[in-house]
Amino acid sequence: IPACDVLPDRQAAETEFARRIAAKVRRKPDMVLGLATGNSMIGVYRVLVAMHRKEGLSFAAATSFNLDEYCGLPAGHPASFASYMREHFFAHVDMPPGSAHLPDENACADYEAAIAKTGIDLQILGIGRNGHIGFNEPGAPVTSRTRVVELAAATRTANQRDFPAGEAVPARAVTMGIATILAARSILLLATGPAKAEALAAALEGPVTPQNPASFLRLHADVTVICDRDAATLL
Numbered sequence: 001i002p003a004c005d006v007l008p009d010r011q012a013a014e015t016e017f018a019r020r021i022a023a024k025v026r027r028k029p030d031m032v033l034g035l036a037t038g039n040s041m042i043g044v045y046r047v048l049v050a051m052h053r054k055e056g057l058s059f060a061a062a063t064s065f066n067l068d069e070y071c072g073l074p075a076g077h078p079a080s081f082a083s084y085m086r087e088h089f090f091a092h093v094d095m096p097p098g099s100a101h102l103p104d105e106n107a108c109a110d111y112e113a114a115i116a117k118t119g120i121d122l123q124i125l126g127i128g129r130n131g132h133i134g135f136n137e138p139g140a141p142v143t144s145r146t147r148v149v150e151l152a153a154a155t156r157t158a159n160q161r162d163f164p165a166g167e168a169v170p171a172r173a174v175t176m177g178i179a180t181i182l183a184a185r186s187i188l189l190l191a192t193g194p195a196k197a198e199a200l201a202a203a204l205e206g207p208v209t210p211q212n213p214a215s216f217l218r219l220h221a222d223v224t225v226i227c228d229r230d231a232a233t234l235l
């Protein structure tokens with residue numbers, strides 16, 4: 001059963017989440033990080049950037065692999081996860097550009113091979129309203145690896161706000177699989193806000209099932225969940 005730490009509010013949860021990442025990076029500067037995007041993580045990156053500036057937290061020796069990316073967006077598209085990562089993290093810290101990796105829809109096997117060389121020390125995760133992790137939507141097999149997937153209608157609706165008016169959310173994305181995620185040595189999941197309460201409760205207390213991909217995290221021995229009170233109401 002994953003350890004679950006409930007913080008009073010969203011900001012406290014984001015700060016605690018960032019502190020846990022920072023503690024691991026300080027202990028092992030050449031840490032291989034599995035990184036996530038989404039609204040929930042913006043505050044986490046803000047705290048990490050502040051720690052870099054004020055406390056000298058360094059990512060110079062770190063490597064990163066992002067969880068997922070949309071298919072078919074041109075380079076530099078504002079809603080791409082590459083742009084998100086640059087805007088919220090990479091542009092503000094000292095990680096060498098060559099050390100930061102995002103999946104490419106045309107090179108899924110290469111991404112898996114690159115990850116397999118070192119493994120991921122710490123995978124950070126958000127959770128979708130339907131229990132998705134990365135872009136592993138309900139139905140994702142526990143054996144899945146990095147691949148191209150169809151996005152659930154609910155996910156496309158939830159992420160519409162990141163796209164310019166009148167522009168559709170791509171129908172497909174590339175994502176690490178459940179097996180890729182479970183191979184990480186340690187996992188930290190962040191859930192904030194009332195919209196995540198149902199998915200979080202199902203993940204932690206419901207059956208382990210592909211219908212809630214986050215429930216597969218219970219197959220891993222080192223998972224910590226950080227959430228706020230709003231996300232914890234159904235636990």
Ligand code: GLP
Nearest residue numbers: 037038039040126127128134135
């Ligand atoms: C997104 C991402 C996930 C993220 C989740 C929750 O679409 N692919 O990695 O964890 O959905 O997003 P948010 O934090 O914006 O609620």
